[in-house]
Amino acid sequence: MDAEQWNKEQARVDDVRSQLKARIARDEPLVSELKSQVVGIRSEFWDDVTVNLAESDDRIETAVSMKQQAEVLSERERSHRALRSGLQKMRRLLPAPYFGRIDLVEDGTDGTPEPVYVGVASFLADDGETFLVYDWRTPIASLYYDYGPGAVRYETPGGEITGEMTLKRQFSIREGRIRSMFDTGMTIGDELLQDVLSRTSSSQMQAIVGTIQQDQNAIIRNDRERLLIVQGAAGSGKTSAALQRVAYLLYKHRSRISAEQMVLFSPNPMFSSYISSVLPELGEENIKQTTFQDYLELRLGKRWRLEDAAEQLEAVLAGPEADEEIRLRAAAIRSKSSVRFLERIEAFASGLLRSGMRFKGFRLRGRVVIARGQLEERFYGMDASIRLPNRIELLKEWLLEELERLETEERDADWVREEIEYLDNEQYRKIHKSLSRQRRAGADEDESVLEERLLRAEVARRTFRPLRRLAESLAWVDAAGLYKDLFRGEHAADAEEERWSEIGSRTLSALEEGRLLHEDAAPLLYLTELVQGFRMNTAIRYVIVDEAQDFSAFQFHFLKRLFPMAKITALGDFNQAIFAHSTELAASAWLQRLYGPEQTKTIVLRRSYRSTRPIVEFTRSLLPDGSGIEPFDRPGELPVLVRAGGPEERDRLLAADLLELEASAATAAVICRTEAESRAAWERLRRMPGLEKLKLVTKDTVKFETGLLVIPAYLAKGVEFDAVLLYDASADAYGEERLRKLFYTACTRAMHVLRMYAPGEPSPFFADAAPGSYREANPARS
Numbered sequence: 173m174d175a176e177q178w179n180k181e182q183a184r185v186d187d188v189r190s191q192l193k194a195r196i197a198r199d200e201p202l203v204s205e206l207k208s209q210v211v212g213i214r215s216e217f218w219d220d221v222t223v224n225l226a227e228s229d230d231r232i233e234t235a236v237s238m239k240q241q242a243e244v245l246s247e248r249e250r251s252h253r254a255l256r257s258g259l260q261k262m263r264r265l266l267p268a269p270y271f272g273r274i275d276l277v278e279d280g281t282d283g284t285p286e287p288v289y290v291g292v293a294s295f296l297a298d299d300g301e302t303f304l305v306y307d308w309r310t311p312i313a314s315l316y317y318d319y320g321p322g323a324v325r326y327e328t329p330g331g332e333i334t335g336e337m338t339l340k341r342q343f344s345i346r347e348g349r350i351r352s353m354f355d356t357g358m359t360i361g362d363e364l365l366q367d368v369l370s371r372t373s374s375s376q377m378q379a380i381v382g383t384i385q386q387d388q389n390a391i392i393r394n395d396r397e398r399l400l401i402v403q404g405a406a407g408s409g410k411t412s413a414a415l416q417r418v419a420y421l422l423y424k425h426r427s428r429i430s431a432e433q434m435v436l437f438s439p440n441p442m443f444s445s446y447i448s449s450v451l452p453e454l455g456e457e458n459i460k461q462t463t464f465q466d467y468l469e470l471r472l473g474k475r476w477r478l479e480d481a482a483e484q485l486e487a488v489l490a491g492p493e494a495d496e497e498i499r500l501r502a503a504a505i506r507s508k509s510s511v512r513f514l515e516r517i518e519a520f521a522s523g524l525l526r527s528g529m530r531f532k533g534f535r536l537r538g539r540v541v542i543a544r545g546q547l548e549e550r551f552y553g554m555d556a557s558i559r560l561p562n563r564i565e566l567l568k569e570w571l572l573e574e575l576e577r578l579e580t581e582e583r584d585a586d587w588v589r590e591e592i593e594y595l596d597n598e599q600y601r602k603i604h605k606s607l608s609r610q611r612r613a614g615a616d617e618d619e620s621v622l623e624e625r626l627l628r629a630e631v632a633r634r635t636f637r638p639l640r641r642l643a644e645s646l647a648w649v650d651a652a653g654l655y656k657d658l659f660r661g662e663h664a665a666d667a668e669e670e671r672w673s674e675i676g677s678r679t680l681s682a683l684e685e686g687r688l689l690h691e692d693a694a695p696l697l698y699l700t701e702l703v704q705g706f707r708m709n710t711a712i713r714y715v716i717v718d719e720a721q722d723f724s725a726f727q728f729h730f731l732k733r734l735f736p737m738a739k740i741t742a743l744g745d746f747n748q749a750i751f752a753h754s755t756e757l758a759a760s761a762w763l764q765r766l767y768g769p770e771q772t773k774t775i776v777l778r779r780s781y782r783s784t785r786p787i788v789e790f791t792r793s794l795l796p797d798g799s800g801i802e803p804f805d806r807p808g809e810l811p812v813l814v815r816a817g818g819p820e821e822r823d824r825l826l827a828a829d830l831l832e833l834e835a836s837a838a839t840a841a842v843i844c845r846t847e848a849e850s851r852a853a854w855e856r857l858r859r860m861p862g863l864e865k866l867k868l869v870t871k872d873t874v875k876f877e878t879g880l881l882v883i884p885a886y887l888a889k890g891v892e893f894d895a896v897l898l899y900d901a902s903a904d905a906y907g908e909e910r911l912r913k914l915f916y917t918a919c920t921r922a923m924h925v926l927r928m929y930a931p932g933e934p935s936p937f938f939a940d941a942a943p944g945s946y947r948e949a950n951p952a953r954s
Contacts, residue, residue: 181343182350188269188304189348192262192295199259206252213245261293261455268345269295270305271382272316275339276324285338290316292381293455308381309423316340317389320357342382377447381416381454388413391741391775392420398771401720401763402743405801406791406920407782410743411890414716415447417741419454421714431457435712435735437464439719440482442869443890446876459716464727468693475652476688481722482847482871484690485751485886489846493908502752504675508691509724509753511762517695520658521702525560527552528657530650534575534639537587541578541639542571547648561705564649571643579636583628591631592624603627651700655692656680691753694726706733713738719889720744724753725762732766747795748917750886780920782892784808786945787926791919793942794912811919811926811946813901813934822931823853825951826897827860829927830880834862837894837925842882843918844899845906847871853899854882885918896922899929906935 270291277285294307306313311328315337318326325334344352384392391413394400404410418434431451436459438444444461451458465480472478484505491498507513531547533540550570554563582588595603603626642648657663659676682689688696701707712735717723721744731740742763746754764772779802780788788803790811795801816822826842833840842857844850847870854868869883876891882899898918900906906915915937919926928946938946 178350178353181341181353185269185345185348185350188295189266191297191304192266192269196259196262196266199255199262203252203255203259206248206255210245210248210252213248257455262295264292264453264455265295265305267347268343271343271345273339273341273343274316274337276312276315276335276337278333278335281335287339288312288315307423308384309420314389314393317384318386377412377415377450380412384413384416385409385779387775387777387779388416392417394773394775395421395424395739397773398739398767399763399773400739400741401772401774402741402777403774404743404745404777405780406745406748406917407780407788407892408745408777409781410745410777411447411718412450413777414718414741414743415450416454418459418714418716419451419456422456429713431459433712434459434714434716436461436716437718437731439463439722439889440871440887441874442876442887443718445874446891464694464723468697471697472688472693476693477686478688478693479690480871481690481751482884482886486846486848488752489911493910500671500674500678503670504678504689505691505752507670507672507675508695509726511725513695514698514725514729517658517699518702520654520663521560521699524654524703525556525563528654530653530657532648532650534571534642534648536578536582536635536639542574547571560703564646564704568643568646571648572640575636575639575643579632582635583625583632588628588631591635592627595627595631599630603630646704649700649704651696651703652683654703655696655699656683694724694730698726698730701730701733708736709734710737715740717742718744719748721746721749721754722751728763728766747798748889748913748920750889750914750917778802779804782923783920783926784924786810787919787922790926790941790945791916793945794916794919794937794940808924811922811928813938813946813948814927814929815934815948815950816929816931819931821951822900822929823856823860826899826927826929827857827863829897830857830866831862833895833925834880839878839893840880840895840897840925841888841893841921842880842897842899843885843888843921844882845885845911845914847884847887849899849905850882850884857882885914888921889917891921892923893921894923895925895927897927897929900931901928901935901938902930902932903935904932906937912937 268291270289272290274288274290275285276288277283289305290308290313291305292308293305294303294310295305296302297304311326314326315324319337321337321340323334324337325332339355340357341353341355343350388409391400391402402410402413421434422429422431438447438461440463448458448461468478488498488502488505493499529548529551531544531551533544533547534542547567551563551567554566558566603623659679679689679692682692715731715735715738717731717740720742723742728742766772778800781804783791783803784806785803786808788801792798792801792803814825816825830840830842842853844853850870851868854866857863858866863880865879867877867879867881869881869887871887881893896919915935919928
């Protein structure tokens with residue numbers, strides 16, 4: 173780039189920043205003044221409203237006065253929000269107003285190229301029409317990500333625009349100074365990516381839109397299919413693209429979609445904290461974030477002691493694969509997470525229209541007032557064409573009417589007279605208020621008789637209130653009993669799943685103890701909803717599922733029914749499918765059928781950006797089909813296998829490496845196989861000099877922090893660290909094929925440094941690694 177071009181571009185940066193500073197200086201006092209006005213109006217609202225309710229005309233005047241004051245407040249609040257939003261965008265632009273430029277000649281014009289500068293937000297000149305910077309989400313900005321110089325086209329609300337791109341230029345600008353600038357072709361230049369990727373990690377994911385790649389842009393701007401499946405290699409930018417997609421959709425549909433109409437299902441609360449700053453950095457509000465476990469707890473937590481996914485995985489990893497208990501548990505997880513089991517439950521629910529429905533009777537003071545048999549008789553006495561949830565609704569209406577009738581009957585019972593003696597003073601005052609009202613209304617009934625009648629009604633009403641609540645909540649539908657039926661009798665005999673009899677026996681034992689295993693939670697809730705009717709949230713328009721490979725068929729079907737108006741984006745990596753119930757996203761036939769092939773699109777991200785080339789070349793060689801993963805060409809040191817003479821030497825060597833890395837790495841993570849191993853490692857390592865502040869991350873950790881950490885591999889998914897130190901890379905820890913993906917997941921968390929410690933014979937996975945993709949260090953023999 174010659175000096176003349178450089179100086180010209182720097183002069184434009186200076187000019188744009190000058191206009192930004194002037195606009196910020198103009199708007200800051202306006203925002204402050206409007207805020208003061210809003211606070212003042214709120215605090216003095218009733219002082220400025222004329223309140224007079226004596227006459228009808230006065231009441232009208234009061235209503236008009238309140239309406240006028242509310243309208244003034246609303247107008248000031250809108251003005252304040254709009255001006256504050258614009259001010260925040262200008263402040264974000266000030267250090268680096270833009271990161272890209274394209275020159276476009278639109279077809280049908282005079283052939284003069286129009287320069288288009290792309291940044292994190294739009295900025296107009298004082299005339300209100302000339303774009304000095306275009307928001308990266310505008311239709312024309314898509315050209316920067318999707319094309320190189322040559323023929324181009326893009327969609328606008330008014331139709332398709334075609335033309336020719338004559339220049340594509342990228343900038344790295346910091347605090348108003350151009351650090352680097354280069355003209356490029358199709359892809360975002362490696363120089364810019366090298367700069368971004370060589371930085372150290374932080375406690376929160378960064379919102380970087382200047383390096384979005386073409387395949388990532390396809391994810392961001394897709395707004396057609398109901399289901400968008402993204403299968404991406406570790407470090408391919410899946411989550412970043414998903415959050416940028418949210419920001420794009422909020423921008424595109426800003427007149428009809430708000431952040432409250434989007435929800436993100438993340439793997440755990442710590443991950444939610446890690447990504448929480450991305451959308452605010454992009455100028456948008458955070459969307460709702462939750463986990464599927466949170467939803468299960470909401471729906472089932474009052475009735476059951478729920479096992480979560482982490483506890484389930486810990487149970488499976490607690491012993492060798494050959495252990496009979498481990499084999500049976502793994503078989504149960506696979507079976508209960510399968511499409512076959514889902515179809516069995518759906519067929520079972522359909523059969524309940526003919527027979528097998530289970531109900532609970534209603535008891536009052538130790539005696540049955542509505543028997544199960546009555547409920548069954550009415551249920552099966554309905555028209556055969558009525559759907560299952562509709563029958564339940566009709567039965568509920570009958571139950572409420574029947575309870576009202578029984579309540580009236582019970583008022584004359586002897587027990588009611590006895591209960592009157594136990595009414596407290598407050599209840600007596602309530603009765604006497606009612607008595608006074610009826611007396612004023614002209615009731616001619618004897619006062620003592622009227623008092624007793626009211627007291628009896630109050631006692632009966634209080635006694636029947638819990639029964640009415642049970643009726644309203646459908647607690648009389650024995651969903652747990654129905655689920656148990658799948659594991660006993662003829663239903664168990666018909667099952668084709670492996671070892672179903674043994675699985676059923678263990679399942680029934682857990683349910684009898686009030687425990688709900690993780691693999692049972694979604695199927696039980698799915699059956700419950702099939703019977704009672706699905707709860708729906710029609711307000712949600714977009715659902716993002718991260719680590720979607722860890723979602724079962726039941727969970728995906730649940731999301732489809734729970735959010736019937738929503739489009740779903742499912743992001744994941746089957747190579748990190750560490751749970752027994754995992755879903756192969758790109759190759760799953762049942763997932764393709766969820767909305768149908770015509771409403772489903774799959775995008776595969778093959779390039780890995782997180783780690784250096786040596787780390788990616790090592791980790792991809794661990795996988796049978798890892799050759800499809802493309803490393804970004806960022807140099808770095810080879811991964812290191814450290815052979816130690818035993819656990820004590822391993823701890824000493826690892827501690828020394830941690831202290832050495834602390835000076836250069838923002839985050840260095842000691843990754844262990846399980847939480848139990850993590851806690852034991854943390855206890856040993858933090859006793860060593862200099863490691864007293866070593867942090868332990870558990871499933872209860874809600875905030876991701878930088879520094880020196882110890883963390884289980886499954887909690888590290890989706891997060892990245894400057895350095896990863898694999899605590900035990902021996903054959904004792906990772907000797908079984910089922911642990912290959914867990915080993916891969918742990919290693920792919922490393923950005924710059926990967927060291928693996930084997931206090932014994934190394935894992936057999938090293939034998940599969942590409943020759944020369946790692947080096948060995950043997951301090952014991954050096």
